Amino acid sequence: MNYCSHCGAPVTLRIPEGDRVHRHVCDNCGTIHYQNPKIVAGCVVEWEGRILLCRRAIEPRYGKWTLPAGFMENGETTAQAAARETLEEACATVVGDPTPAGEPGSVADLPLFALVNVPHIHQVHMFYRGRLHEGRFAPGEESLETALFAESDIPWPELAFRSVRFCLEAYLADRRRGSFGLHSCDLPPPPEPF
């Protein structure tokens, strides 16, 4: 950040009065520009025991496999963001467990499954559990391909992100146990450059 997004004057990086950390401050209009972590929301979507993965058509990690996930937008909930990303990246509608009447469960009721903090890149990854509606999916614009993977076929060495690996490992372990919980972890900076 070089300029004030409000008035266009140059900003300076300093600790405002009463604050603890450096901020981009505009001495012209007085605005303090806070920068905050972003939420990445995604889904573990299952169909007949297999899990939906997307092969990335964009950087970073072009060509690697990921759970459908992306940045949460203003005006939506975390579960809505997870469902929207699943639709955009895999043309797939995620639903919850069926209602007593046999209707597909609502996105608002999807259970949160994993919460992964990635503080060195200012991100919080949140993964919901859901079902694939009617078994339909296809690559979205940001995916080279999409596919359903049985546990034994998960392309572990070709996964795009550590949070995806954490989430899939926890999911498969919970599924074997027959009981799903909420799994949290904090990822340190990777040992080598991204």
Added chain:
Amino acid sequence: MNYCSHCGAPVTLRIPEGDRVHRHVCDNCGTIHYQNPKIVAGCVVEWEGRILLCRRAIEPRYGKWTLPAGFMENGETTAQAAARETLEEACATVVGDPTPAGEPGSVADLPLFALVNVPHIHQVHMFYRGRLHEGRFAPGEESLETALFAESDIPWPELAFRSVRFCLEAYLADRRRGSFGLHSCDLPPPPEPF
């Protein structure tokens, strides 16, 4: 947002190619300025059966009672943000359940208790459960006073935010049942102006 924070040129509000929604776009340097929801992290801190609340010394909701909570910062985890806000607003150190060796539990292991989406103001509120270390607390700069409340003394009509009410109601219900879970809800816009 009126000006590009990167180059200082005026921005325009339009849908970038390949996007779905309006963004602030800089036609001078090409930067697309995304705006994303912010995380508010806080704690339900208990000491001898009572819960720590803070009376706000700042707007919004000056003079109302709240759980210690505030905006998550870059470079920290959600639990670290919740613990830092508790320290800043109530001069209180939050710890987890004691370890087998009798040491205070780590902040990294605090359990997430409530996830409240507030999409109309682009916020996600996350509350952790913890214990008050050594029973010590005092008002921080943003608090008029701090106090421990028994269930029967919670100042329900004087609570600052709906997410705080949701969290406290769920916490007390879980405590009565003897078992804590993760509670989620999505808050609609309030019926009357804030």
